[in-house]
Amino acid sequence: MKYKICLSHVNLATYSLLKEWLEEKFKDRLSVIDRAYSDEPIHIKIVQVSQLHDWVKVNRLKKHYDCYYILLLDEEWVNTSPLAIRLQIQSLLLNPVKKSAFFRSINEAIKVLDQQKIALIQVKGKKIISVHKTKMKLNESMEHYMLRRLLHEDVHSESEMMESLSLFNENEFPNTVCYVQGFIHLDSHPINENQAVQLICSNFKQEFQGIVPRVYFLPFRRSLIILFRQTDNICCVKDWKEGRATFEKIVERLLKEYRIQIYIGVGSLYNDPLLLHHSFKESKVARALPPYHEVSLRYFEEISKDPDIKKSTEYIEDHFSEEMTAKDVASHVNLSYSHFIRLFKKETGSTFSEYITFVRLRKSVWMLRYTDKTIEEVSDEVGFNTPNYFSSTFKKVIGITPREFRLTKEIIFV
Structure with a gap:
């Protein structure tokens, strides 16, 4: 059987070279089709990837044509090669391609086609699928x-x-x-x-x-x-x-x-x-x-967009481990104490005391997870007065004690 091979998605210089090689060795087994989208059945498609969005084009082609794909990947985009696996591409060659490597790839394609005896048929306009095609979802x-x-x-x-x-x-x-x-x-x-x-x-x-x-x-x-x-x-x-x-x-x-x-x-x-x-x-x-x-x-x-509250929360983030009162922060942002505490509660949903406590707890979570410091040391470094108060507050907010938290395991997503 003589198979049809499409070279429409390679640049002019590469096209001329590949066509010459195909005529030299495979003229009895392959006939070249020049058009990108053809009403004729396509058995092998050669596509050149010379920019990142060529991968999108490959994905689109696979929705139109179920055939054997050979990709020529320009060397500067070699870091994107894992996409070939994700898209289930049968053959990937680095470009400029070596003649021997190209011949091996074509021979393998012909061998696969001969073994599978693929019969391609046309359905719904220009969409070409094989008669033995299994249903596949769009490659997520x-x-x-x-x-x-x-x-x-x-x-x-x-x-x-x-x-x-x-x-x-x-x-x-x-x-x-x-x-x-x-x-x-x-x-x-x-x-x-x-x-x-x-x-x-x-x-x-x-x-x-x-x-x-x-x-x-x-x-x-x-x-x-x-x-x-x-x-x-x-x-x-x-x-x-x-x-x-x-x-x-x-x-x-x-x-x-x-x-x-x-x-x-x-x-x-x-x-x-x-x-x-x-x-x-x-x-x-x-x-x-x-x-x-x-x-x-x-x-x-x-999250509050009020400039005074943003300034105050940034100050808290920078000085959370220090002794700090609402009056100190109100003075820092040039607001009266009474106006500041009302505005802070309205904009953050928390009282000043609740907010700074949470910031300290969040800092302690990192230290408990990633350092070997004792609970007493962590308590002191994040600004709690006593380890007991730190532990009771931690359990109230997080749901478990600091000691129990150290027995949990962080989820590492693949």
Whole structure:
């Protein structure tokens, strides 16, 4: 059988060279097709990756043509080669390609095609599939990769953005980002990290099913980034009552049934995809700062934007371990004591004493987790008067004592 090979997605110089090689050795087995999209069945496609968004084109081609793919990857993009595995590409060659390597790849492609006896048929216009094709979902890893690029502000132009959006089904592109961290209690029937991650993801999927079109999960080692599209007619995520109730239900169930404690920071809603990275940054900030209401759920939109309060909270962050009173901070921001304490409570949801206590506890959590300092040393360094007061306050807010916290295990997301 003579197979059809398409060279339409390589540059002119590479095209001429490859065509010459094919005619030299494979003219009896292969016929070259020049058109990018052909009504004829395609058995082998050769695609050159010379810029990052060529990977998006490859993903799109795979939705149109189920055939044997050979990718020529320019050396400057070799760091993106793992995408070939995610997209299930059969052969990857570095470009400029060596003649011997190219011949080996073509021989392997012909061998596979001969063994499988692939018969390609045309369906629905120009979409070509094989008669033995199994049903496959759209490759989620490519979507996740593009989301990572957006969160890290690696997509700048409108054309790149349109390419990225083409990977997603209509009305499923996320507009809200959550930043999740957590730990596992080891007090009874402890589960491992992989189970914990799976349980967190499955609970989010289950509880948000029917509420949002789709939920995406991006692991960032010590955190899990959860993205979804909020479709209700709201301006602020913090005012989304169904969402808040769902978050709280997930937190409660994971702790009660599986002894998994999670903390969620929620960014603002951004319908412009190019602004999604703002929601990501905000979710990290929300996770780190004291809560307005629940310890386990913090909304960026609840963080005070008042300049005097922002100045005062920054001062607290810088001097948390020192002796500090509300009068000291009020003087620092040039406000009267009475006005300051009323404004502080209104803007942060906490009294001055509650707020500084939480900041000190948050600092102590890091020290308990990552240092060998005694509980007494940690208590003293973060500004508590006595170890006993530190332990009782820690248990009241965190739910366990500092000693018990040291027996928990932080969840490392893959």
